[in-house]
Amino acid sequence: MSSPTAPRPPVPRRPRRHDPGRRDRLIDAALTVIAERGVAGTTHREIARAADVPLGSMTYHFASLEEVLAEAFTRHAESVARVFDERLSAAQDRDAAVEAVITLVADDLLGSRHDLVLSVELYVAAARNPALRAVTQAWMARSRQALERHFDATTARELDALIEGLVLHSALSTDPMTSEQIRHAIHRFLR
Amino acid sequence: MSSPTAPRPPVPRRPRRHDPGRRDRLIDAALTVIAERGVAGTTHREIARAADVPLGSMTYHFASLEEVLAEAFTRHAESVARVFDERLSAAQDRDAAVEAVITLVADDLLGSRHDLVLSVELYVAAARNPALRAVTQAWMARSRQALERHFDATTARELDALIEGLVLHSALSTDPMTSEQIRHAIHRFLR
DNA sequence: GCACCATACGTACAAGCGTACACATCCAAT
DNA sequence: ATTGGATGTGTACGCTTGTACGTATGGTGC
Numbered sequence: 001m002s003s004p005t006a007p008r009p010p011v012p013r014r015p016r017r018h019d020p021g022r023r024d025r026l027i028d029a030a031l032t033v034i035a036e037r038g039v040a041g042t043t044h045r046e047i048a049r050a051a052d053v054p055l056g057s058m059t060y061h062f063a064s065l066e067e068v069l070a071e072a073f074t075r076h077a078e079s080v081a082r083v084f085d086e087r088l089s090a091a092q093d094r095d096a097a098v099e100a101v102i103t104l105v106a107d108d109l110l111g112s113r114h115d116l117v118l119s120v121e122l123y124v125a126a127a128r129n130p131a132l133r134a135v136t137q138a139w140m141a142r143s144r145q146a147l148e149r150h151f152d153a154t155t156a157r158e159l160d161a162l163i164e165g166l167v168l169h170s171a172l173s174t175d176p177m178t179s180e181q182i183r184h185a186i187h188r189f190l191r
Numbered sequence: 192m193s194s195p196t197a198p199r200p201p202v203p204r205r206p207r208r209h210d211p212g213r214r215d216r217l218i219d220a221a222l223t224v225i226a227e228r229g230v231a232g233t234t235h236r237e238i239a240r241a242a243d244v245p246l247g248s249m250t251y252h253f254a255s256l257e258e259v260l261a262e263a264f265t266r267h268a269e270s271v272a273r274v275f276d277e278r279l280s281a282a283q284d285r286d287a288a289v290e291a292v293i294t295l296v297a298d299d300l301l302g303s304r305h306d307l308v309l310s311v312e313l314y315v316a317a318a319r320n321p322a323l324r325a326v327t328q329a330w331m332a333r334s335r336q337a338l339e340r341h342f343d344a345t346t347a348r349e350l351d352a353l354i355e356g357l358v359l360h361s362a363l364s365t366d367p368m369t370s371e372q373i374r375h376a377i378h379r380f381l382r
Numbered sequence: 383g384c385a386c387c388a389t390a391c392g393t394a395c396a397a398g399c400g401t402a403c404a405c406a407t408c409c410a411a412t
Numbered sequence: 413a414t415t416g417g418a419t420g421t422g423t424a425c426g427c428t429t430g431t432a433c434g435t436a437t438g439g440t441g442c
Contacts, residue, residue, distance in 0.1 A: 017407065017420065038319055040231040044400065056421050059401060117318055123363060124315045127308055128229055136363055157368070158376040165356020172314060172327050177348070185349040189380050208390060208437065235430065247391050250431060 019053075023061045026051050030072040035114045039069065039121050070131050076118045077139040081146075083108050088146040097150035101163065102186055106179040109167045116171045155190075162189055210244075214252045217242050221263040226305045230260065230312050261322050264313045268330040271306060272337075274299050279337040288341035292354065293377055297370040300358045307362045346381075353380055 019025075029051035033042045044058040044065060062068045087104050091097040109116065126132040140160070147156035166185060170176035177185075210216075220242035224233045235249040235256060253259045278295050282288040300307065317323040331351070338347035357376060361367035368376075 018409080019420080022420090038315065043398080045398085054421050056403090056423085057419090059403090060420070065400070120311070120315050120318065123359070124229065124311050126363065127311065133363075133365075137365060140360075140364065154372075154375070157372075158379065161356040161360040161368075161376065162353050162380075163356065164360050165352040165354065168314070168359060169331075169352040169355050172317065172324075173331065174324075174328060177352075181345075181348075184345070185352065188349065189353075209439070210390080213389090234428080236428085245391050247393085247433090248389090250433090251388095251390070256430065 022051075022053065022057065026053070026058070026061055027068070027071050027075055030068050031076055031118060034069075034072060034121055035117045039125055042069070044068075066129070066131075069125065070129075070135070073118075073122045073125065073132055074135050076115070076122065077135050080109075080115060080119070081139055081142045084143050085146050088149055091150060094150055098186065098190055101147075101159070102179070102183050105163055105166050105186070106182045109163075110170055110176065110182075116167070120168070120171070151190075159186075159189065162186070213242075213244065213248065217244070217249070217252055218259070218262050218266055221259050222267055222309060225260075225263060225312055226308045229308075230316055233260070235259075257320070257322075260316065261320075261326070264309075264316065264323055265326050267306070267309045267313065268326050271300075271310070272330050272333045275334050276337050279340055282341060285341055289377065289381055292338075292350070293370070293374050296354055296357055296377070297373045300354075301361055301367065301373075307358070311359070311362070342381075350377075350380065353377070 026047060030042065030047045033046050033050050037046065042065075045055055047068065048055050048058050058068070062071075084104060087100040087108070088097060091100045122132065122136060126136045144153075144156050144160050147159055151159060162185070166177065166182055170182075217238060221233065221238045224237050224241050228237065233256075236246055238259065239246050239249050249259070253262075275295060278291040278299070279288060282291045313323065313327060317327045335344075335347050335351050338350055342350060353376070357368065357373055361373075
C-alpha cells in the first residue's frame, strides 16, 4: 500500500495529556477492579480500562502488577484502619466505646460490600505474598491498639477476633445478622 | 529426514492406563494445588502435573475448570464439616461440648495450614461464584446445626462467628493465639 | 476370543496475559 | 525562545492459558 519509506499516516491518537495524580487514580481503579473481579481478574488492561487510560500508562507508573496490588491494598487497609481509629478515639468512656464497636461492625464494615470483598481478597493474597502479609499485620496491630484505648490487651485481642468473625460470617451469609443481633453478640462478650 | 509417506516413528507414549478413581485423585490434586498456589494459580496443567496425568485427562473428566473447583471445594467443606459433626456428637454434656469446640479451633482448624488456606480461598471464590456460595451456605448451616445440639440457636450463631474470627485471626497473625488463649476467649463468651 | 466403547493421551489453536520499548508531547528551567 | 527530561501513548513479542479433538488402547460383555 504505502511506500516503505513514506512517513507514517497520522494515526489518531488520544487527545488526553497532562493528567497529574493519574497514579493515584490508577490505584483507586485497581481497588475497584479487585472488588469487582477479584485479584485473579485484575490485569493491567482491566485497570487501565477502569481508569480510562491506555495500557502503556500502567507500565510507566508501576514496575509490575504486584506493585499495583501492594499499593492498592495498602491504601485499602489504611482507609479502613482510619475509620476504626476515628470511631474509637471519639468514644469518651467504655460504654461509648462499645457503641462505637457496634457501629463499626454493623454500619462501616458490613455497610460496604466493596470494602468487605477487598478485605477478604487481601487475606488470601497475604497468604502468599510477604509484602501483603506485612500490610495485614500492621492493620491488625493498629486495630488492636485502637481497641486498647478502652479495653485491656487480652480483651482487645479477643474482641478483634470476634469482630472479624461477625463481619466475615455476615458477609458470607445470605441471611446476614441484623444490627440488633450484632449488638447482642458484642454485649454478651463484653458483659 | 523421514519420507513424507513413512509410517509415524513410534513416539514414546506413557505406559499408564486403566486408572480407576483417577477422577477422585484429580479432585484431591486440585485441593493440593489450591492450597499451595491459590485459586489464581490453579490451572488444568498444574493439577495434571500434581496428579501426574496428561493434560488431556483433565478435559476428559471435567467439562471445565470451574467444575473442578466446585467439586474440590465441595469435598473440602464436607471434610471439615464432618470433623465438626463428629466432635460435637461425641460430647455428652455442655462442658464436653465446650471442650470439643476448643479442640476444634485449636487443633483441627488451626492445626492444618492446608485446610486453613483452603477455607479462605473458598470464601473469596464464593464471593463471585453462586455455586460455591451454595457450598459455603450448606457448610455454615451444618456447623450451626451441630452447635445447636448443645446450645440455643442464638448462642450457636454467635459462637460460630467467634470460631470463625478466632481461626481467621490466628491464621493471619505471625503471632497466633495459643490453645490457652483460645480456651480463655471461648470460656469468656460462654461463661 | 472378539469387538466395542469408555477411558487415556498428545497436540493444536485462539485468546489474553505481563512486559518492553520506540515515539510523541509538553511543562519547566534556563 | 529553546530545550531537556518527565510524562503519555501505541504496539509488538513471547508466554501461558482453557479448551477441542483425533487417535490409541485395553477391560468387559458377549
